Amino acid sequence: xxxxxxxxxxxxxxxxxxxxxxxxxxxxxxxxxxxxxxxxxxxxxxxxxxxxxxxxxxxxxxxxxxxxxxxxxxxxxxxxxxxxxxxxxxxxxxxxxxxxxxxxxxxxxxxxxxxxxxxxxxxxxxxxxxxxxxxxxxxxxxxxxxxxxxxxxxxxxxxxxxxxxxxxxxxxxxxxxxxxxxxxxxxxxxxxxxxxxxxxxxxxxxxxxxxxxxxxxxxxxxxxxxxxxxxxxxxxxxxxxxxxxxxxxxxxxxxxxxxxxxxxxxxxxxxxxxxxxxxxxxxxxxxxxxxxxxxxxxxxxxxxxxxxxxxxxxxxxxxxxxxxxxxxxxxxxxxxxxxxxx
Ligand SMILES: Cc1cc2nc3c(=O)[nH]c(=O)nc-3n(C[C@H](O)[C@H](O)[C@H](O)COP(=O)(O)O)c2cc1C
Numbered sequence: 207x208x209x210x211x212x213x214x215x216x217x218x219x220x221x222x223x224x225x226x227x228x229x230x231x232x233x234x235x236x237x238x239x240x241x242x243x244x245x246x247x248x249x250x251x252x253x254x255x256x257x258x259x260x261x262x263x264x265x266x267x268x269x270x271x272x273x274x275x276x277x278x279x280x281x282x283x284x285x286x287x288x289x290x291x292x293x294x295x296x297x298x299x300x301x302x303x304x305x306x307x308x309x310x311x312x313x314x315x316x317x318x319x320x321x322x323x324x325x326x327x328x329x330x331x332x333x334x335x336x337x338x339x340x341x342x343x344x345x346x347x348x349x350x351x352x353x354x355x356x357x358x359x360x361x362x363x364x365x366x367x368x369x370x371x372x373x374x375x376x377x378x379x380x381x382x383x384x385x386x387x388x389x390x391x392x393x394x395x396x397x398x399x400x401x402x403x404x405x406x407x408x409x410x411x412x413x414x415x416x417x418x419x420x421x422x423x424x425x426x427x428x429x430x431x432x433x434x435x436x437x438x439x440x441x442x443x444x445x446x447x448x449x450x451x452x453x454x455x456x457x458x459x460x461x462x463x464x465x466x467x468x469x470x471x472x473x474x475x476x477x478x479x480x481x482x483x484x485x486x487x488x489x490x491x492x493x494x495x496x497x498x499x500x501x502x503x504x505x506x507x508x509x510x511x512x513x514x515x516x517x518x519x520x521x522x523x524x525x526x527x528x529x530x531x532x533x534x535x536x537x538x539x540x541x542x543x544x545x546x547x548x
Contacts, residue, residue, distance in 0.1 A: 213544025217400065217536065220543070224409030227332070227353060227386045229284040229309060231255030232536060233409025234399075235355075235388055236416050238288030238312060239363065239514070240264075241503040242424050245273055247528070249280030250421035254529040259286040259312055267298040274306045286310035286334070291319055304329030312355070315364070317342070323349060334388075338366050343381050353386040355411055360392025362414045362516035365442060365456050374405055382406035394521030396538025403539070404546075414440075414516035415535075419528045425506035429525055431458055431513050437520040447474040449484065450491045458513040462498060465510070469494055 358370025
C-alpha cells in the first residue's frame with residue numbers, strides 16, 4: 207500500500223500489527239463462508255492483499271486436503287483454514303492443516319475442545335478463536351490463543367445476541383493490547399473499518415461483502431439475491447417454542463424461512479398432543495436446515511435454501527473483482543482517517 211497521503215499512512219500504521227500477524231498486506235480477513243469460501247475466493251482474497259480463509263464446514267479430511275492443495279496452486283500468499291469445533295473429525299482436520307503447514311487455523315462454533323488449541327500450536331500454526339463475551343475472551347487469551355475475532359449479530363450466518371458496536375466498545379479496551387483482535391459483523395464500508403481500527407482493533411473480518419466477488423463461485427441466483435436485498439431483508443431466524451431450541455442464523459427472508467416457522471408450530475403442536483417425543487421433535491427442528499446453504503449457494507434455490515447474509519448486504523450493489531472490493535474499502539478507510547487528521 208502507498209503512503210502518499212496522511213490517510214493512507216495512518217491506515218497502514220493502524221493495520222500494521224494485524225497485517226504482520228496475518229502475513230498479508232492489509233489486515234482484512236475474508237470470513238470463512240461454507241460453500242462460498244473455497245479455493246477461488248480464498249486465493250483471490252489473498253492475492254489481492256487480504257487474508258483468505260477456507261471454510262471447512264462439514265468437509266471430510268480428504269476434501270480439506272484437496273481444497274488446501276488446490277488453493278496453493280492459485281496463490282503463493284498465506285491463507286487460513288476455518289474449522290468448526292463440533293466437527294467429529296476435528297483432530298484429523300488439524301492434522302491435514304499441519305501436513306500442509308497452514309499458517310493460521312480459525313476455530314469457530316464454540317470454545318476449542320481439549321487439546322485442539324495445543325495441537326494447532328504444536329503444528330506451528332497460529333490459532334484464532336471467536337470470543338463471544340469478555341470473560342471468555344480473557345479465558346481464551348489465558349489458554350494461549352494467538353488472536354481473537356469478535357463478531358456482532360449484524361453478521362451473516364450463525365450469530366450471537368450482541369451487536370458489533372457494543373462488543374467492540376466492551377471488549378477492545380480490555381483485550382486489544384494482549385492479542386490482535388479482528389472485528390466482524392456488519393462492515394460494508396471502509397469508514398467502519400477506520401472506526402474499529404481507531405478503537406484498537408488490529409483488523410477486520412468481512413463475509414457478506416465478498417459473496418458477490420467475480421471470483422466467488424456462488425450461484426448467479428445467490429449473487430442476484432444479495433444485490434437486490436437491503437439491510438432489513440437479512441433477518442435472524444426466530445425460535446417460537448421454548449422446548450424447541452433454534453440456533454439463530456441471519457439470512458435473507460424467503461419461503462424457506464416462513465416454512466421453518468410453520469414447521470416449528472406443527473412440531474410444537476405434535477409435542478402438545480403427545481404425537482412426538484421431545485428428542486425426535488428437537489431433532490426435526492435441528493435437521494430442518496440441513497443442506498440448505500448448499501441448496502442456495504450451489505444449486506441456486508434461493509427460495510427454499512438458506513441465503514445466509516449479513517445486514518451489510520444492502521451495501522453489496524454489483525458483482526466486482528475482489529481486488530476492487532478491497533481497494534474501495536481501503537480508499538474509504540484512508541479517506542476517513544485523512545478527514546480525522548485534518
Ligand atoms: C453465506 C455465509 C456463510 C457463512 N459460513 C460460515 C462458516 O461456515 N463458518 C464461520 O465461522 N462463519 C461463517 N460465516 C460468517 C463469516 O465468516 C463472517 O464472520 C461474517 O460474514 C462477517 O460478518 P458480515 O457478514 O457482516 O461481513 C458465514 C457468513 C455468510 C454470509
